[in-house]
Amino acid sequence: MPVGGYMSGIFGSSPVKPLQDHMAKVLACVGKLIPLFDAIMARQWDQVEVIQGEISNLEKDADKLKKRLRLHLPKGLFMPVSRRDLLEVLTMQDKIANRAKDIAGVILGRQLVLPEIIHADYRRYVQRCVDAVAQANRAINELDELVGTGFSGQEVKLVEEMINKLDEIESDTDRLQADIRHKLFAVEKELYPVDVMFLYEIIEWTGDVADRAQRVGSRLQLMLAR
Amino acid sequence: MDIIIAYGVVFLVLAGVFGLFMAWGIGANDVANAMATSVGSRALTIKQAVLIAAVFEFAGAILAGGQVTKTIRKGIVDAGPISDSPELLVYGMLAALLAAGLWLLIASRKGWPVSTTHSIVGAIVGFAMVGIGMDAVKWDKVGMIVASWVVSPLLAGFLSYMLFRSVQGLILNTDDPFENAKKYVPYYIFLVGFIIALVTFVKGLKHVGLESSPAENYTYAFVIGLLVMVIGRHFVRQIKLDPSADKDFHYSNVERVFGVLMIITACAMAFAHGSNDVANAIGPVAAVVSIVTSGGEVAAESQLPMWILLLGGAGIVLGLVMYGTRVIATVGSHITELTPSRGFAATLAAAATVVLASGTGLPISTTHTLVGGVLGVGLARGMEALNLGVIRNIFMSWIITLPVGGVLAIIFFFTLKGIFG
Numbered sequence: 142m143p144v145g146g147y148m149s150g151i152f153g154s155s156p157v158k159p160l161q162d163h164m165a166k167v168l169a170c171v172g173k174l175i176p177l178f179d180a181i182m183a184r185q186w187d188q189v190e191v192i193q194g195e196i197s198n199l200e201k202d203a204d205k206l207k208k209r210l211r212l213h214l215p216k217g218l219f220m221p222v223s224r225r226d227l228l229e230v231l232t233m234q235d236k237i238a239n240r241a242k243d244i245a246g247v248i249l250g251r252q253l254v255l256p257e258i259i260h261a262d263y264r265r266y267v268q269r270c271v272d273a274v275a276q277a278n279r280a281i282n283e284l285d286e287l288v289g290t291g292f293s294g295q296e297v298k299l300v301e302e303m304i305n306k307l308d309e310i311e312s313d314t315d316r317l318q319a320d321i322r323h324k325l326f327a328v329e330k331e332l333y334p335v336d337v338m339f340l341y342e343i344i345e346w347t348g349d350v351a352d353r354a355q356r357v358g359s360r361l362q363l364m365l366a367r
Numbered sequence: 368m369d370i371i372i373a374y375g376v377v378f379l380v381l382a383g384v385f386g387l388f389m390a391w392g393i394g395a396n397d398v399a400n401a402m403a404t405s406v407g408s409r410a411l412t413i414k415q416a417v418l419i420a421a422v423f424e425f426a427g428a429i430l431a432g433g434q435v436t437k438t439i440r441k442g443i444v445d446a447g448p449i450s451d452s453p454e455l456l457v458y459g460m461l462a463a464l465l466a467a468g469l470w471l472l473i474a475s476r477k478g479w480p481v482s483t484t485h486s487i488v489g490a491i492v493g494f495a496m497v498g499i500g501m502d503a504v505k506w507d508k509v510g511m512i513v514a515s516w517v518v519s520p521l522l523a524g525f526l527s528y529m530l531f532r533s534v535q536g537l538i539l540n541t542d543d544p545f546e547n548a549k550k551y552v553p554y555y556i557f558l559v560g561f562i563i564a565l566v567t568f569v570k571g572l573k574h575v576g577l578e579s580s581p582a583e584n585y586t587y588a589f590v591i592g593l594l595v596m597v598i599g600r601h602f603v604r605q606i607k608l609d610p611s612a613d614k615d616f617h618y619s620n621v622e623r624v625f626g627v628l629m630i631i632t633a634c635a636m637a638f639a640h641g642s643n644d645v646a647n648a649i650g651p652v653a654a655v656v657s658i659v660t661s662g663g664e665v666a667a668e669s670q671l672p673m674w675i676l677l678l679g680g681a682g683i684v685l686g687l688v689m690y691g692t693r694v695i696a697t698v699g700s701h702i703t704e705l706t707p708s709r710g711f712a713a714t715l716a717a718a719a720t721v722v723l724a725s726g727t728g729l730p731i732s733t734t735h736t737l738v739g740g741v742l743g744v745g746l747a748r749g750m751e752a753l754n755l756g757v758i759r760n761i762f763m764s765w766i767i768t769l770p771v772g773g774v775l776a777i778i779f780f781f782t783l784k785g786i787f788g
Contacts, residue, residue: 153704218755220751290539
């Protein structure tokens with residue numbers, strides 16, 4: 142018996158914490174890209190396989206969290222942020238993890254070898270992309286504080302600065318990506334053409350990780366603006 | 368007239384028993400809703416909530432319950448056409464109590480959210496329309512009551528929106544929310560004490576035999592506000608910044624300051640609820656008692672006897688202690704998202720609205736008003752998630768409870784008429 146009538150019914154379950162949990166899971170998943178590329182560069186394929194498995198599992202966990210949050214977001218819920226913005230942030234967060242899974246899957250499947258000449262740059266590139274996701278995670282983690290202040294004042298400024306920083310990190314990755322493409326272009330004639338095709342794809346996808354993290358930030362910015 | 372004299376004692380006893388039962392039901396079920404925001408925000412433990420509710424519901428019923436009681440007693444039914452057969456009004460009021468009580472019992476068993484106020488008003492209008500005649504209902508007054516059902520949640524929503532906005536501007540969005548909370552919360556405490564005291568002095572106290580001039584009213588209310596403020600400030604000052612509590616959530620220290628305010632607001636809410644809802648139980652009792660003791664005079668201008676207010680207050684406290692504790696615990700455990708700064712804004716807005724209605728003599732639904740208050744905070748982007756299905760429930764409560772209360776009252780009315788002749 143739902144004792145007490147509507148006073149207990151009026152408070153819906155908050156979507157903020159589940160959204161943050163999802164983002165934390167995504168970050169954990171993407172963070173595995175660093176050891177993954179270390180293993181790739183060292184050509185330890187059994188190690189790559191282990192890490193690929195971990196990434197795949199974390200992505201599945203994130204997927205479950207995503208579905209659970211979607212189910213707990215009925216239409217009649219009145220929230221300080223629009224339901225659409227919230228769902229779009231969630232979708233974008235989820236796409237970050239998907240990309241990490243794609244990267245790991247293709248590299249393992251093709252036993253793709255990274256030419257020595259781009260190793261150093263690629264390490265920095267992956268690190269920056271993970272940084273972008275970590276920064277997006279930091280911003281999403283401020284969402285409960287944003288609700289705490291009712292989306293105004295100092296807290297909004299703080300989050301806006303975080304989002305600006307995220308944009309900077311993303312520009313960094315764009316620059317690094319251009320450098321890597323340039324270096325790969327110089328040596329591509331000496332490599333197996335199909336591998337080169339996939340290398341470009343992997344470079345693109347790695348950049349996608351930062352790109353999608355940035356889009357999480359811009360969605361968050363839309364929430365602030367309302 | 369003969370019937371009144373012959374069965375006078377029976378009518379009195381029946382009215383007393385039905386009224387006590389109704390008051391018991393209000394204490395058992397309704398109080399939980401009024402206290403929900405206080406317990407849900409974790410500012411109070413269950414025991415404290417029950418204690419506060421018991422003391423302030425009783426005080427509200429006794430000190431400020433007279434005006435609404437008067438409305439229920441003689442504001443809805445025009446007894447003029449039946450001055451020759453006053454027993455009809457006695458049957459009607461008893462039937463209304465039975466109908467509302469039974470409907471509330473069924474509804475709370477089934478877990479349907481219904482309002483005590485709507486049940487009793489529906490029941491009284493029902494028996495008057497059918498048992499006496501369409502002319503017997505004071506439609507202008509009923510229209511005002513119904514309008515107040517729409518206005519009260521809106522007003523509470525508006526007030527809580529403004530309150531929460533002011534909390535954002537003065538405290539939450541500043542560079543040092545904790546220090547500003549300690550600085551401004553005492554003024555909010557003053558506001559709580561002042562509003563409640565003022566309305567009580569202006570409108571309520573004449574029913575317990577105290578009269579005072581407007582200037583005196585404001586002075587007394589101001590003094591009481593200051594008094595509450597001094598007490599509150601004492602507790603606020605004892606709160607020291609706990610840096611370890613701020614790891615997860617920057618505002619947890621601020622919320623501790625608001626906790627003090629929430630406790631005082633909870634007192635105000637219990638007082639407001641007692642002042643408005645006690646009438647649902649004792650209004651009809653007062654009508655019956657007035658007719659019987661005057662020997663069949665329907666329009667007797669008698670003072671509301673103190674013992675009736677006491678009966679209502681005692682009934683509420685009894686229901687609260689016997690059964691309400693459990694309901695409060697359940698409701699409180701369902702509400703986990705509410706922090707004291709929100710709970711305070713919603714509750715104070717509702718309490719002020721309800722006390723204002725009590726002073727004006729309008730029977731409104733405390734729960735609906737509180738829902739309005741919570742939604743107001745939500746509009747100020749203060750709540751993480753609110754379930755708008757509740758608004759639909761409120762409309763359902765209006766659409767269903769009024770006719771059901773009316774029909775049940777009509778059935779009981781004719782039953783009583785058949786029994787006593």
